Amino acid sequence: MAEADIALIGLAVMGQNIILNMNDHGFVVCAYNRTVAKVDSFLENEAKGTKVIGAHSLEEMVKKLKKPRRIVMLVKAGEAVDDFIQKLIPLLDKDDIIIDGGNSEYSDTTRRCKELKAKGLLFVGSGVSGGEDGARHGPSLMPGGHKEAWPHIKDVFQSIAAKVGSGEPCCDWVGDEGAGHFVKMVHNGIEYGDMQLICEAYHLMKDILHMDHDKMAKVFLEWNKTELDSFLIEITADILKFKDPSGKHLLPQIRDSAGQKGTGKWTAISALEFGMPVTLIGEAVFARCLSSLKDERVIASKQLCGPKGSKLSGSEKSFLENIRKALYASKIISYTQGFMLLRQAAKEFNWYLNYGGIALMWRGGCIIRSVFLGKIKEAFDANPDLQNLLLDGFFKKAIHDCQDSWRNVVSTGVKMGIPMPCFSTALSFYDGYRHGVLPANLIQAQRDYFGAHTYEMQSKPGTFVHTNWTGHGGNVASTAYNA
Numbered sequence: 001m002a003e004a005d006i007a008l009i010g011l012a013v014m015g016q017n018i019i020l021n022m023n024d025h026g027f028v029v030c031a032y033n034r035t036v037a038k039v040d041s042f043l044e045n046e047a048k049g050t051k052v053i054g055a056h057s058l059e060e061m062v063k064k065l066k067k068p069r070r071i072v073m074l075v076k077a078g079e080a081v082d083d084f085i086q087k088l089i090p091l092l093d094k095d096d097i098i099i100d101g102g103n104s105e106y107s108d109t110t111r112r113c114k115e116l117k118a119k120g121l122l123f124v125g126s127g128v129s130g131g132e133d134g135a136r137h138g139p140s141l142m143p144g145g146h147k148e149a150w151p152h153i154k155d156v157f158q159s160i161a162a163k164v165g166s167g168e169p170c171c172d173w174v175g176d177e178g179a180g181h182f183v184k185m186v187h188n189g190i191e192y193g194d195m196q197l198i199c200e201a202y203h204l205m206k207d208i209l210h211m212d213h214d215k216m217a218k219v220f221l222e223w224n225k226t227e228l229d230s231f232l233i234e235i236t237a238d239i240l241k242f243k244d245p246s247g248k249h250l251l252p253q254i255r256d257s258a259g260q261k262g263t264g265k266w267t268a269i270s271a272l273e274f275g276m277p278v279t280l281i282g283e284a285v286f287a288r289c290l291s292s293l294k295d296e297r298v299i300a301s302k303q304l305c306g307p308k309g310s311k312l313s314g315s316e317k318s319f320l321e322n323i324r325k326a327l328y329a330s331k332i333i334s335y336t337q338g339f340m341l342l343r344q345a346a347k348e349f350n351w352y353l354n355y356g357g358i359a360l361m362w363r364g365g366c367i368i369r370s371v372f373l374g375k376i377k378e379a380f381d382a383n384p385d386l387q388n389l390l391l392d393g394f395f396k397k398a399i400h401d402c403q404d405s406w407r408n409v410v411s412t413g414v415k416m417g418i419p420m421p422c423f424s425t426a427l428s429f430y431d432g433y434r435h436g437v438l439p440a441n442l443i444q445a446q447r448d449y450f451g452a453h454t455y456e457m458q459s460k461p462g463t464f465v466h467t468n469w470t471g472h473g474g475n476v477a478s479t480a481y482n483a
Helices: 013-024 036-044 058-063 079-091 106-118 131-137 147-160 179-207 213-223 231-241 263-274 279-291 294-301 316-349 355-361 372-382 393-415 421-433 440-451
Strands: 006-009 029-032 070-073 097-100 122-129 140-145 455-457 460-465
Touching: 006 013, 006 058, 013 029, 013 131, 013 147, 029 036, 029 058, 058 079, 070 079, 070 147, 079 097, 079 106, 097 106, 097 147, 106 122, 106 140, 106 179, 122 131, 122 147, 122 179, 140 147, 140 179, 140 355, 179 213, 179 231, 179 263, 179 279, 179 316, 179 393, 179 421, 213 231, 213 316, 263 279, 263 316, 279 316, 279 421, 316 355, 316 372, 316 393, 316 421, 355 372, 372 393, 393 421, 440 455
Parallel strands: 006 029, 006 070, 070 097, 097 122
Antiparallel strands: 122 140, 455 460
């Protein structure tokens, strides 16, 4: 007899927490895991006393579901997702819905949408953010794929999602094909950027201002009462003051070699594919790559010297405020670049993306949740065709107000030999974007000189010409292409 509203495959921590979250909101969930013993263990422990039911096979799980059947997968991205889909296809009926809530590559989601549509099934690829705590108490959810599935899953998704403001859920329909997973990928890329920016602020406090960990924790707590109010600033304060059982601060004992799971890298690759200057996320990924060369860096640190005798001018208090403003301005640039990438993807794939809605989905529940995202939503609500966040009145003024501090921090860090890949690339992007004229005319001349690639004249954009620069070159031009 069909008794479950929805099924969930994959009982790792995220899967278990989402099931319990759904149960809290009155949905009967059928739990399944490839290792069947895990189903029994979950029902006897974490799910004891709930309405959650289990299944020992996919066949049994499908039989227990009300129609149209709704099945969420929270399994490892890649092959495991395709394996489960292949096993489910013969068991399902027309218009049943398969939902992939893992960190899948958006192009895989687009492919699966096409394959399942041909079989009469509906497919949704949904970004899920918020870690285990978000999954349990309200994640940010970014569903995309077959729009016809949305009315059947909307109630479940919006019930379990985080709520902000006057109760708006951090979940709405994102768009067709892989749009949900693309938006989640950009979210994760921005998360890489936010984390690296905070690390650079910490590095400046530690090595230029020589602050101890408790004092730095206090600063981050204070910053969390300003425009920087966000989940990552809040947890940074907690991490800085945390002590091990012997009473020593834990942070300095952690090896400074960072890992990555790939979504930041995918964002940077997409930026290159679409020709969008998402420099800050790219630098954040490369900063992790550089950190992982720990043994080499230790050797280099004994042989390579930095600047001598540079001293901080001005007070600690004013430099701290400069760091705060530099962090805020750089964060604005990071989100600006992320939304540029979303806009370009929408053009490439003919997706209609609601940018204000995306900012709202990120306002709560997820790792990059912050007050700041409300301002992005307001910017796009005021002008849905906004070309670039920097052209919105609020953000334009914010950058202008922070600019002197930002330049002070970047120049001080450079003089004192502190690496700031994200602070400095953010400033370079801002300066590049606000220049009506850049030196790329010289690049075009060089390309035409060595490869007859042609160039456009200022007076006639769109008309490509070739010059015989040396007097002994030919007049035949190669076809225009971008390189």
